[in-house]
Every structure is written in structure tokens, then in C-alpha cells.
Amino acid sequence: MRGFRAEILSVPHDPAAAGRDAIVHHGDGLLVEEDGLVVARGDFADLAPRFPGLPIAHFPGRLIVPGFIDAHVHYPQIDRIAAHGEQLLQWLERHIFPAEMAFADRAHADRVAAFFLDELLRNGTTSALVFATVHEGSVDALFEAACQRRMRIISGKVLMDLGPEGLRDTPATGRAESEALIARWRGRGRLGYAVTPRFALTSSDAQLEMAGALLEAHPDALLHTHLSENRAEIEAVAARFTAAADYLDVYDRFGLVGARSVFAHGVHLCARERDRLRASGAGIAHCPTSNLFLGSGLCDLAGLADIKLGLGSDIGAGTTLSLLATMGEAYRVAQLRGQSLDPFRALHLATAGGARLLGIADRVGALEPGQEADFVVLDPRATPLLARRSQGASLADLLFLLQILGDDRAIAATYVMGACAWVRGG
Numbered sequence: 001m002r003g004f005r006a007e008i009l010s011v012p013h014d015p016a017a018a019g020r021d022a023i024v025h026h027g028d029g030l031l032v033e034e035d036g037l038v039v040a041r042g043d044f045a046d047l048a049p050r051f052p053g054l055p056i057a058h059f060p061g062r063l064i065v066p067g068f069i070d071a072h073v074h075y076p077q078i079d080r081i082a083a084h085g086e087q088l089l090q091w092l093e094r095h096i097f098p099a100e101m102a103f104a105d106r107a108h109a110d111r112v113a114a115f116f117l118d119e120l121l122r123n124g125t126t127s128a129l130v131f132a133t134v135h136e137g138s139v140d141a142l143f144e145a146a147c148q149r150r151m152r153i154i155s156g157k158v159l160m161d162l163g164p165e166g167l168r169d170t171p172a173t174g175r176a177e178s179e180a181l182i183a184r185w186r187g188r189g190r191l192g193y194a195v196t197p198r199f200a201l202t203s204s205d206a207q208l209e210m211a212g213a214l215l216e217a218h219p220d221a222l223l224h225t226h227l228s229e230n231r232a233e234i235e236a237v238a239a240r241f242t243a244a245a246d247y248l249d250v251y252d253r254f255g256l257v258g259a260r261s262v263f264a265h266g267v268h269l270c271a272r273e274r275d276r277l278r279a280s281g282a283g284i285a286h287c288p289t290s291n292l293f294l295g296s297g298l299c300d301l302a303g304l305a306d307i308k309l310g311l312g313s314d315i316g317a318g319t320t321l322s323l324l325a326t327m328g329e330a331y332r333v334a335q336l337r338g339q340s341l342d343p344f345r346a347l348h349l350a351t352a353g354g355a356r357l358l359g360i361a362d363r364v365g366a367l368e369p370g371q372e373a374d375f376v377v378l379d380p381r382a383t384p385l386l387a388r389r390s391q392g393a394s395l396a397d398l399l400f401l402l403q404i405l406g407d408d409r410a411i412a413a414t415y416v417m418g419a420c421a422w423v424r425g426g
């Protein structure tokens, strides 16, 4: 058993609905961990006497928050971040599909997976919903590396039988390889499986139908795909699926819309799609840096009220793995829509909100007793400007500063299951 003493902040509920009741804050707090789980959390003065002799790591001037949850990211695209000059469909053809072809080589996949997960930890991210590639071995590589690091990672083989030459499966191989991965990895480490059709345009009707069958056959699996990101993409979907009411309805017709469904983007949704997301319990991974980088558009967060929401880096269309920086970008995108994203709500989206979206809120996201002890030690004095600007700041101002000025430099340490997984300068 071990204790961690610092200022502690967690946002288990959405402040948009719960207001200040959404927030748990201890100015001088103590987090008690045993066997990887949170045993207790509270004010140091109240809690410390209940644990005499407890070894305590003290982080004065630092802020402990739950480990960040990246609700949408592509690990094979990490080496194509900052590819210049295109919007979604041309960007995929020119930069992304060629990069993903290299994952037919398992040794390449192993190297990239290791680098990617170490970067997540360096950025304070302890859980993620991750796109691999069409290759079965790309998922094995990621899951193996995640097990070694004890991280909570959900992924799945990408289904794309209408993909480009060299990056295509079939409905039958897609099903067989997905089933094999589910059988091989079920119950191991902290892993989860997501049935992952790339998006409507890269799967045949037969493969989308198969994805629906897979989802039905595996009640513990998520559905992970892209939705309504880019105008040209939406037009192409409408041109192919003439019977569907809209983009979401395409997925709905194949049984892919439900409480386990995670859709990345949702930038250009109509009212019917929003109503259907709300009613079905499906959710959106908001990816502000990606939407800006690819010029996809400005997601209407206010329009997504009462819909499950998380925050995604969407590397390699996104421009940072830092969810602190991504929270800052979410604020800027909201500003451009005349909305104002509260810093506590931004933190909620990157932690407990993302956990709910990914179906892991019972395990992580809020540092509640009984949850897994994944947390980040933030340094509000990480840079000279942060140190100067944060002097005397209120908690809300401090958190906002970390989101606007902070990034990987503000992560002093990352803990996974109560064990230090990364420490700055260590």
C-alpha cells in the first residue's frame, strides 16, 4: 500500500449537466493505492491518520488528475503526423494508405507500437481507443506492447475490403481475423476489442453487414469507426448509399449504432443524426486538432448535448498526442462556434467522459476508490511562462492555463496501476 500526496482534481461527471457537483477537489489531498487500485482518496489531514505508517510520495505544488483517455487515435499514423497540403480523402490516398501498407511487416509494427505507447505515457495518456491497420499482426503488436506496459488499450483489426490495392481484406478474412484476435486476446491484461470498419466508403455492404454480425456475436466488443468528418466524404457516402437518410443511417442499417458505438468526428451532423446518437447511447470522439489540420470543420459541441463525448488526438491527422493541448484546441474550436468550453468540462471529456464513451468508466477515469490507479502528476510551473502566469491562480484558471500553455512538458510523471510508468527527467 502506498500514498500520493498533492493537490488532487477529478471530474467524474459532466459539468455541463452537474455544475460544480461534477468536480472532486482536494487542495492538500491523499490518494491511497494498493495492488494497482485506488483504496481511498480525500483530504490529507482527514485520511492520513487512517493509514499509520503508510509510505507517502509527496508532490508539493503539483496537481494529480486521472490518467488521460485518448478516445480516437491511429498508432500506425504516428510517422505521418504533419503531412502537408491535403484534405481528408486526398490525404488518405497520398500519405496514409502508403504508410499503413508497411504494417504487413510485424517487426515494423512492433517498433512503431512501442514508440507510440511510450509517447502516450510521456503525454499522460494511460488508456486509448486505437486504430491499427488492416493487418492482423498490427493488432498483435499493439496488444503485446500494451500488455508489457499494463496499459488499458482497446483496438481491433481494420475492416476495409474496398481499400486500395495492398490494403484490402474481404468480408470472410475480415471476420476470421477479427474472431482470431478476439479469441487470442480476450481477458488478457487490460485490453479490449473494437470491431473497426475504417469508414463507410472502404467497406462493401457485405462487410458492413459482417461487422454488425461480429458486434452482435461479441457483446463485450465496441464498434469504432469514422462519421461525418469532411464534406467531400459525406457527399460520397450520400452518392453510394442512396437509400440511407444520412451518414449515421448507413451504419444503422447494418446494426452498427448502439450503446457500444464510438464514432470519431461527427463534425457535420444533422438534427436527425444527433437525435439518433442520443437515443441509441452511441457517442462521439471529438478530435479538434485533426478537424483543424485537415480543414474538416468546427464540431458543434453544444449541439451534442446529452450525447456521450470523449476527446481524441486522431494522430496522424491530429497534431499532438498531448490531451492537455487537445483540450486547449477544443476550447479554440468552441470559440470559433461562439461557444465557451469550461476547463473542468474539457478535463472531464479527456478522463471520465472518455471512459464512459469507451465503456470502461467502472475501471478508470475518476480516481474513485475501487478504480484502477492510473494518474498523472501535472506541473503547473513546467515552463517559465506557466510558472509566472499561474502564480496565485484559482483552480479553474490553473487548469485552463495548463490546457492553453501546457503539453508534454507539463507531465511530471505518469502512473499506471499505481506504478510509475514515466517520470520527467527520470
Ligand code: GUN
Residues within 6 Å of the ligand: 074, 088, 092, 096, 198, 199, 226, 229, 290, 314, 317
Ligand atoms: N476516415 C477514414 N480513415 C480515416 C483516417 O485514417 N483518419 C481520419 N482522420 N479520418 C478517416
Ligand code: ZN
Residues within 6 Å of the ligand: 072, 073, 074, 226, 264, 314
Ligand atoms: Zn481517425
